[in-house]
Amino acid sequence: MDTLLATIPYLGDWSLILAAIAGTAWGIMGGALPGISPSITMALLLPFTYVMDPSSAIVMLASTYVGAEYGGSVPAILINTPGTNSAAATVVDGYAMNKQGKAGLALGISLYSGFIGSMVGLVLLMALSGPLAKVALSFTPPAYFALGVLGLSVIATLAGDSMAKGLIAALFGLMIATVGTDPVSGANRFTFGNSDLLNGIEPVLVMVGLFALSELLAQAALTRDDQDRARSRPRIEFPDRKLARRLVKPQAIGSAVGAFEGVMPGAGGTIASFMAYNEARRWSAHKDEFGHGSPEGIAAPETANNTVAETAIVPLLSFGIPGSNSTAILLGGFLIHGLQPGPMLFQRSADVVHSLYAGLFISIIAMVILGILILPVCVWMVNRPRAYLNAFILALVMSGVYTIHEGLTDVGMLLIAGAAGFLMRVLRFPFLPTVLGLVLGYLIESNFRRALVLSGDDYSIFVGDWISIVLLGLAALFILGSFAARTLNFIRGRRSDRVPV
Amino acid sequence: MTRRTLVAAGLTLAALCPFVTVAGAQDYPVKTITLVTHSSPGAGGDIFLRDLSRFLGPALGANVVVENISGGSGATAVARVANSRPDGSVFYGTTPTFIYTTLLSEPEFGYDSLDPLVNVFFDPEVLYTAATGPFQSLEDVMTKAREGRGQWGAANPASLERQSLEMLKSVSGVNAAVVSHDGGGDMMINVLNGTLDMGVGEIQELKGQLEAGEIRLLAALTADRIPGYDDLPTVREAGYDVAVRKFRGIAAPKGLPPEVVAAWEAAIPRVLEDPEFKAIYEPDSLQPAFLDDEEYSQFIDGFAADTRSFLIETGVIQ
Numbered sequence: 011m012d013t014l015l016a017t018i019p020y021l022g023d024w025s026l027i028l029a030a031i032a033g034t035a036w037g038i039m040g041g042a043l044p045g046i047s048p049s050i051t052m053a054l055l056l057p058f059t060y061v062m063d064p065s066s067a068i069v070m071l072a073s074t075y076v077g078a079e080y081g082g083s084v085p086a087i088l089i090n091t092p093g094t095n096s097a098a099a100t101v102v103d104g105y106a107m108n109k110q111g112k113a114g115l116a117l118g119i120s121l122y123s124g125f126i127g128s129m130v131g132l133v134l135l136m137a138l139s140g141p142l143a144k145v146a147l148s149f150t151p152p153a154y155f156a157l158g159v160l161g162l163s164v165i166a167t168l169a170g171d172s173m174a175k176g177l178i179a180a181l182f183g184l185m186i187a188t189v190g191t192d193p194v195s196g197a198n199r200f201t202f203g204n205s206d207l208l209n210g211i212e213p214v215l216v217m218v219g220l221f222a223l224s225e226l227l228a229q230a231a232l233t234r235d236d237q238d239r240a241r242s243r244p245r246i247e248f249p250d251r252k253l254a255r256r257l258v259k260p261q262a263i264g265s266a267v268g269a270f271e272g273v274m275p276g277a278g279g280t281i282a283s284f285m286a287y288n289e290a291r292r293w294s295a296h297k298d299e300f301g302h303g304s305p306e307g308i309a310a311p312e313t314a315n316n317t318v319a320e321t322a323i324v325p326l327l328s329f330g331i332p333g334s335n336s337t338a339i340l341l342g343g344f345l346i347h348g349l350q351p352g353p354m355l356f357q358r359s360a361d362v363v364h365s366l367y368a369g370l371f372i373s374i375i376a377m378v379i380l381g382i383l384i385l386p387v388c389v390w391m392v393n394r395p396r397a398y399l400n401a402f403i404l405a406l407v408m409s410g411v412y413t414i415h416e417g418l419t420d421v422g423m424l425l426i427a428g429a430a431g432f433l434m435r436v437l438r439f440p441f442l443p444t445v446l447g448l449v450l451g452y453l454i455e456s457n458f459r460r461a462l463v464l465s466g467d468d469y470s471i472f473v474g475d476w477i478s479i480v481l482l483g484l485a486a487l488f489i490l491g492s493f494a495a496r497t498l499n500f501i502r503g504r505r506s507d508r509v510p511v
Numbered sequence: 512m513t514r515r516t517l518v519a520a521g522l523t524l525a526a527l528c529p530f531v532t533v534a535g536a537q538d539y540p541v542k543t544i545t546l547v548t549h550s551s552p553g554a555g556g557d558i559f560l561r562d563l564s565r566f567l568g569p570a571l572g573a574n575v576v577v578e579n580i581s582g583g584s585g586a587t588a589v590a591r592v593a594n595s596r597p598d599g600s601v602f603y604g605t606t607p608t609f610i611y612t613t614l615l616s617e618p619e620f621g622y623d624s625l626d627p628l629v630n631v632f633f634d635p636e637v638l639y640t641a642a643t644g645p646f647q648s649l650e651d652v653m654t655k656a657r658e659g660r661g662q663w664g665a666a667n668p669a670s671l672e673r674q675s676l677e678m679l680k681s682v683s684g685v686n687a688a689v690v691s692h693d694g695g696g697d698m699m700i701n702v703l704n705g706t707l708d709m710g711v712g713e714i715q716e717l718k719g720q721l722e723a724g725e726i727r728l729l730a731a732l733t734a735d736r737i738p739g740y741d742d743l744p745t746v747r748e749a750g751y752d753v754a755v756r757k758f759r760g761i762a763a764p765k766g767l768p769p770e771v772v773a774a775w776e777a778a779i780p781r782v783l784e785d786p787e788f789k790a791i792y793e794p795d796s797l798q799p800a801f802l803d804d805e806e807y808s809q810f811i812d813g814f815a816a817d818t819r820s821f822l823i824e825t826g827v828i829q
Contacts, residue, residue, distance in 0.1 A: 196668030460691075
């Protein structure tokens with residue numbers, strides 16, 4: 011309550027309002043450009059904040075993060091390409107709705123869910139920082155390993171028609187994740203002497219290649235314009251009361267998962283959105299719609315990744331520990347202004363903390379307003395003739411990927427990923443397990459090996475604490491459950507339980 | 512997404528852009544000096560160069576700007592500097608990373624393709640433990656490792672921090688697992704929750720926890736006690752012959768004109784004496800450690816030789 015009262019006066023501060031709006035606009039733009047991750051969007055902005063006063067600088071960077079986490083869903087829905095890692099789960103149902111001519115509604119649902127998720131996240135950040143920080147502190151390497159395995163168990167849902175193909179696709183992702191520096195010894199692996207590969211392959215490159223480039227190639231094979239999709243009206247539609255009521259459940263799931271994943275350093279929005287998607291489907295009354303344009307399939311991951319954008323700030327403020335690349339840049343913003351996030355920040359610079367809260371609130375409002383203004387233009391743009399649109403998308407993703415390191419290696423990797431994606435498409439392999447494997451591979455491997463170094467190669471460490479046991483148990487339950495369901499369906503000769511990608 | 516937004520955002524940013532002042536031209540051969548770092552904006556190496564650049568400009572009589580070139584664990588930034596003209600316009604901000612990357616990955620341009628020009632600071636490394644934990648001193652931690660098995664943390668696999676723990680382990684002959692992490696924050700959590708007996712880090716990155724009383728410093732990995740932390744014994748005083756020097760300095764493309772070298776060698780000691788600059792670096796416990804061109808080249812060669820034998824001993828490279 012005190013926090014709330016202390017925050018309110020800052021809501022009228024014009025410099026904060028301007029910083030929040032500018033940051034959000036910049037964030038939405040960066041998030042919406044495929045290849046530019048939220049952290050890169052923030053890093054590009056960071057030098058401009060050096061000359062600002064500390065509160066405005068921090069607010070601007072945090073608003074950029076909020077905007078970028080939302081912005082990623084726009085290309086996911088409109089051009090079948092997630093703009094950020096955490097928007098990958100939105101692609102499935104978002105693009106399916108777009109193809110049915112309901113792009114305006116899909117964008118409306120994502121904006122509405124983003125708003126709900128951000129608000130829940132902000133309330134948690136303001137009210138429950140202390141208890142949430144304790145959750146982060148209780149996670150040891152074996153618990154992180156268990157969390158990663160639980161994330162991987164979602165493959166069972168994402169695999170689509172064939173479990174074998176889903177597993178192969180996931181394995182492909184896990185293999186890509188091994189490229190780079192060995193997490194324990196520091197030696198090079200699979201870099202072929204190329205120093206550009208030392209930091210590993212950016213998931214965003216692979217994703218843009220798999221989704222966007224392969225989509226462009228597939229569309230080039232179509233003979234007549236727009237055969238495969240209905241045009242959407244360039245207008246954003248928010249869900250009506252009936253639909254809004256239906257979305258409450260997936261949004262509740264999304265915020266719960268997002269709150270949990272957000273506070274844990276290293277986990278982040280991608281796992282949260284995939285798990286939220288998976289759980290929303292499990293508990294949905296309209297399971298069969300998932301994968302074919304279910305509004306719930308957009309609401310769950312978009313609520314989750316926007317909740318993460320707020321709760322990820324908890325470990326940063328409480329311990330000064332950044333949980334992701336994006337919060338690492340935010341930490342940089344604090345340090346440059348001589349502020350040390352951590353337990354003392356609340357006492358020493360309470361004004362900065364309260365203006366951050368106020369700024370986040372303003373940025374959530376700004377996100378909705380900017381969305382309403384920008385989105386119809388975006389829908390209009392994707393309604394242009396296919397040939398122009400696809401050439402534009404190609405130029406957009408190539409330049410986006412080039413900016414990550416300003417190097418051609420990344421562009422080459424993108425083309426390779428595009429070719430692989432086309433091949434996977436032809437052979438009917440799903441993409442999402444690959445993305446999941448790629449994102450989780452490093453988390454799982456590094457924590458698995460770290461745990462074994464800790465225990466001296468004693469494997470009992472993985473069931474040594476309750477968190478690990480519960481998480482591993484859940485994963486086993488999910489895998490066995492889905493296996494049982496598949497077997498049953500097979501016996502009954504029914505194959506309704508599909509999620510094509 | 513749309514061009515309109517792009518232009519609007521561009522204008523907003525342009526308005527916020529800091530303007531660069533042109534300092535009175537002295538006899539430095541170029542107008543603008545670019546300091547290249549592999550650190551991302553806001554990281555330790557970046558903040559060091561940005562703080563330094565504000566004071567270097569007037570001292571050298573040129574504009575000093577910082578450029579972040581990420582990728583390749585620093586190899587991309589080194590290559591960029593190695594390929595620049597040696598006219599005093601482009602320099603590289605050194606940290607031990609560029610030696611580790613060179614030795615581990617043998618990129619086309621390594622530390623030996625640059626000329627180590629001047630050293631500026633040593634960044635003291637310290638050993639620490641959770642304040643709520645059972646360990647009161649370094650000896651407590653060592654006793655646990657001697658009698659059973661210790662669990663010690665380093666931020667990154669290929670780093671000076673890990674090397675210092677491996678050295679401590681080998682001179683003391685105790686049984687300890689040296690666990691490397693994905694950065695200092697990751698490790699801090701495992702120290703705070705008691706998974707690790709102790710961790711190693713720089714004072715600057717520990718400050719938040721230190722001031723809040725969440726962690727306890729055990730010993731300094733420096734040759735002498737750290738000013739401002741006079742009660743903190745060194746690891747050597749505790750009877751283990753280990754001390755490391757994390758350096759922060761400047762390297763240049765090979766073949767720099769002698770007058771540019773002289774200008775830098777004159778400027779750095781002056782900048783280090785500047786009370787305004789002192790007010791920035793002293794609270795972070797950065798120790799001014801000026802080394803001139805010749806001394807720094809020898810220092811870097813020695814550091815690289817030590818690192819190479821460490822990496823060979825631990826089986827990371829052949």
